Amino acid sequence: MKEAIIQAKDLCKSYANNGMQNHVLNHIDLDIYVGDFTVIMGSSGSGKSTLLYTLSGMDKVTSGEVWYKNEDITKKKEKGLSYLRRKDFGFVFQQIHLVSNLSLFENVAVPGYLVKEFTNKEVNEKTDELLEQVGVEEFKRRLPSQTSGGQQQRACIARALISNPSLLFADEPTGALNKAAGNDVLDLLSSFNQQGQSILMVTHDVKAAIRATRLLYLEDGKIVGEMEMPPYSEENKKSKETMIVSFLTSRGW
Numbered sequence: 077m078k079e080a081i082i083q084a085k086d087l088c089k090s091y092a093n094n095g096m097q098n099h100v101l102n103h104i105d106l107d108i109y110v111g112d113f114t115v116i117m118g119s120s121g122s123g124k125s126t127l128l129y130t131l132s133g134m135d136k137v138t139s140g141e142v143w144y145k146n147e148d149i150t151k152k153k154e155k156g157l158s159y160l161r162r163k164d165f166g167f168v169f170q171q172i173h174l175v176s177n178l179s180l181f182e183n184v185a186v187p188g189y190l191v192k193e194f195t196n197k198e199v200n201e202k203t204d205e206l207l208e209q210v211g212v213e214e215f216k217r218r219l220p221s222q223t224s225g226g227q228q229q230r231a232c233i234a235r236a237l238i239s240n241p242s243l244l245f246a247d248e249p250t251g252a253l254n255k256a257a258g259n260d261v262l263d264l265l266s267s268f269n270q271q272g273q274s275i276l277m278v279t280h281d282v283k284a285a286i287r288a289t290r291l292l293y294l295e296d297g298k299i300v301g302e303m304e305m306p307p308y309s310e311e312n313k314k315s316k317e318t319m320i321v322s323f324l325t326s327r328g329w
């Protein structure tokens with residue numbers, strides 16, 4: 077029996093647009109499980125990013141509940157939510173948001189100091205360990221502008237993992253990278269997942285989706301299909317791609 081990290085119950089999100097309501101998420105019931113590499117796909121505008129942001133407490137829901145650790149986080153005040161996002165969740169976005177006047181090391185370590193559950197020494201050690209794991213240790217004293225986009229995104233992954241998050245949220249993490257750099261980032265995410273890190277990623281790219289152990293398909297703000305898959309490996313990447321393409325085609329992709 078799988079254990080849920082996050083549960084959405086009757087989750088709705090609407091935006092007002094010129095006096096009209098745009099119902100982006102429509103009564104979603106969804107469990108995200110521990111250990112999974114969950115990938116959300118769907119056509120442009122289907123609500124993928126909105127789902128990721130409402131599940132992670134970055135965006136307010138219109139109605140419904142989001143349960144995390146026996147608590148409906150939609151009821152939390154901004155201060156509590158912001159601590160939760162810093163301590164329990166990690167985030168990687170398409171656009172790289174590193175602080176331009178801090179070194180890669182500082183960009184990773186500073187959010188760790190802010191969590192206040194670890195000593196600075198522990199954070200520094202963990203920062204070195206993560207920078208090593210993502211392969212940018214040798215550039216750790218450089219500013220982001222002195223490194224490539226791929227190296228910066230790898231530092232973003234290290235930063236997202238500094239507080240040992242229960243769940244790593246990734247919104248099109250390879251969208252701004254070239255193919256090789258994107259593949260390196262996906263290899264890292266797969267490797268962290270295979271070491272036990274739970275991941276929830278939004279993508280429109282089949283080459284990224286093959287990393288999934290569970291694929292969800294969103295259409296008009298509803299989950300209309302899902303598929304379990306074996307963990308990614310070099311050997312199964314072609315067969316996973318074929319499975320996903322046929323899954324998507326059957327849903328009118």
Ligand SMILES: Nc1ncnc2c1ncn2[C@@H]1O[C@H](COP(=O)(O)OP(=O)(O)OP(=O)(O)O)[C@@H](O)[C@H]1O
Nearest residue numbers: 091098100118119120121122123124125126127280
């Ligand atoms: N802040 C906002 N205000 C108003 N409408 C919004 C806002 N954010 C998103 N939307 C609308 O919500 C819908 C879903 O957007 P969302 O970004 O979640 O889709 P998506 O599936 O991630 O799309 P894409 O693949 O193009 O990134 C779109 O119609 C979008 O215009």
